[in-house]
Structures are given as structure tokens and as C-alpha cells.
Amino acid sequence: MYRSDISKTVISRLPRYFRYLGELKDKGTERISSGELSKLMKVTASQIRQDLNNFGGFGQQGYGYNVEYLYDEIGKILGLDRPHNLIICGAGSLGTALAGNPDFINRGFKIRGMFDVDPVKIGKFLHGIEVHSNSEMDEFIRENDIDIAVVAVPGEAAEGLKDKLIEYGIRAIWNFSNTDLNVPEDVIVENVHLLDSLMRLSCDIDSYAAKKVKSNGKG
């Protein structure tokens, strides 16, 4: 089964399946039906069957899915069967927070170095990771087999940085700057637009806010 045979929409849902299957595996669950998984994940059983049918053949009628097998297969599709080497560009508070996140290393995402333009930060170690000068980036990427660059710099610096990263051979960018990056077709960008996410939340609040005030009777 190759990644290219699976639709982008299904791919985008795989990390969540992976998370639930991992928890089931840790609890010692060997098999699970689409119905049980449906209750747990709060999506319809038919969507689960449709999504997991992409992996073919191992959701046998009446037997349910083999949790460990499915977990391993999805892990492979997600590229977790081999390690990934990351750099974090931007040693501000967000970059530092990402550097200290234990979840990433546990999944084989190794942060090899951080980069910043601020002379005060260069040479320091944050969560055990050295901050380098941007001028060393080119060599560092080649020597450390870096395949993912995290962009944790302000929006106005992100475009210029992205150009450099591509020039240095990076083809996968995890973008935390609050802007969309223009990249050639062979470069992939995964965006975490925090402000967009917060606005989606505040958008939904308004339909509840009136209710809340009434039911709390506050004031």
C-alpha cells in the first residue's frame, strides 16, 4: 500500500486513527469492530469502513480490525517507520516550545538544531538543542540529513527564509508563521495557522454566548 493510492482527505484523517489505535494497543486491545471504533472516535462506522478499506482485506466481517496490524500499517503510511531530522528556524518562544515537545521525539522526529538571527541566542542550548546562526544553515542541512524545516519566525521573515530553505534542499516545511508560503510543486507545506484556528473558535462562540449568559444568569 502506498501513500499515493490514498486520497488526501483520508490521509488527513490518518493521524487521528493512528492516535486511537495506539491507545487501544497500549490497553492490550487486539481487535476492534468499526462499530466500537465509531463510538470511540465519534465518526460514523461507514466512514471508518470506507477509510480503513484503503488498507484492504484486514477488516474481516465479524472479526473486526486487527489493532496492531492496522496501527503498524498506518504508521508506515505516515512515514513513522523511519526517523525524520528537523531543524527549527526561529528560537523565539514558539520555536523553543516546539523544541521541548516530547511527543515529537517519541515518534521519531529528531530536532537536530535551531536557527536564529539574534546574536544573543546563537550558541545557546534550548531544551538541549543548540541555536546556530542562519549563515550555518546550508551546511547544517546537508551534513545532518535534515528533511523537515520548522518555520517559527514572524510572518514578514517567513517568505525570505522559505526561499533559503528551498535553495538548501528542504522539501518539507512545517509552517507556523501566520502567512501562506508560495512554494514550487515539489515542496510540501503543512500549515499551523494559530490565529486562524482561534478565529474559528471565536466564530462558533457567538452562537452559544447568548445562551451562556442566560443560563448562568451572571451579573
Add this chain to the structure above:
Amino acid sequence: MYRSDISKTVISRLPRYFRYLGELKDKGTERISSGELSKLMKVTASQIRQDLNNFGGFGQQGYGYNVEYLYDEIGKILGLDRPHNLIICGAGSLGTALAGNPDFINRGFKIRGMFDVDPVKIGKFLHGIEVHSNSEMDEFIRENDIDIAVVAVPGEAAEGLKDKLIEYGIRAIWNFSNTDLNVPEDVIVENVHLLDSLMRLSCDIDSYAAKKVKSNGKG
């Protein structure tokens, strides 16, 4: 125009429109056609027309959209015409990074306080925001009219915290813990699952990795 008249899918795209319209507005652009916006945002003009038709009547044939009007209308739908009061639960490195993000305050999202269980952190100020003990949370939420709680604690602490938040009247949760929170129907959760996002990126890498090695001829 009310939020409830617009589909969830369109809503999820609104922050991106808002971002682009804001940039156009700042540049002094008064009107823009769906075709121009399509090129800029890299989505089809027909999708843009379909999405923005939700706002009715102000995308006149041949005249294009009035940038400022559309920006303001979308801003209202996103709940940005009134301020929101936030607390951040978890004064670790991620919570601290969020507290220091200038984008949020610029959009009317005011972080009023942070909360932690660690006595070493309680009483400190991070980016000018005081860290309180969890035991003060109930009162603080009521007295400061808090409508959004940011969950920036480890996954295993998130469920218990979420129960407390709901008990204290919170109906909107911005969840950064790497777990899905079970909430009643009148509580909304916006998830930022960082590891899921990183796995989507690494998933896509594999289809490019082989190419990269070949074209770089490294080794």
C-alpha cells in the same frame, strides 16, 4: 447574516479569506474580482464565488468585491467585533509561547491569566501575564468574564482539567493537548493537534524523498 446560516466548511475557510482581505485592505486595494482573489489564494474562482455568496449581494458582476466591506462582514462572523477574554491553562513552554503571541491581542483576544499546578510557577509573570493556582480558576473565570480557555497541559491532565473548566462555565476550549476532549453538546472545542499535523507532513514526504535523494545526488 448570522453564523448559523453558513456551513461549517465555509466557516473553516473564513479565517483565510479574512487574512487575505486584511492584507489587501492594508495595501489600499478597494475592490477585487473573484478571478484575482483566486490567483492570490490558489483556490478556484468558482469556490470563492460560492463561499462569498454566503454574504449575499456585494460581489457584483464586473465590479468585484468591496474589500473593506467583505473584510468587516467576515470579521463580524468570526466574532472579532467584540473582545474575547482568555485564560491559558498550563504555564509550560507552549502556554508561555501562546501568552507571548502578539497576533492574538491584535485581534481582540486578551489573555487575562495563566494557570498552573506547579508552585514554582504560581505568582510569576510570563509575558506580563500572572500565573495563578488552579484553585483560583473558578473565581477568576467568573470575575474576568472569561469566554475561552486554552488547554496547554499534557494529554493525561487534559480530561480532568476540561471537566473543571466546564463546571466553571467555560463553553469554548482551544485544545493543544494531544488528545480529543469529550464535551457536552453546548461546549465547543477547536483542536490544534501538533503531532497529527507533523505526521501529515511526514506522510507526504515519503512520496518526495526518493526524488530528492536522486536529484541532489548527495552522499
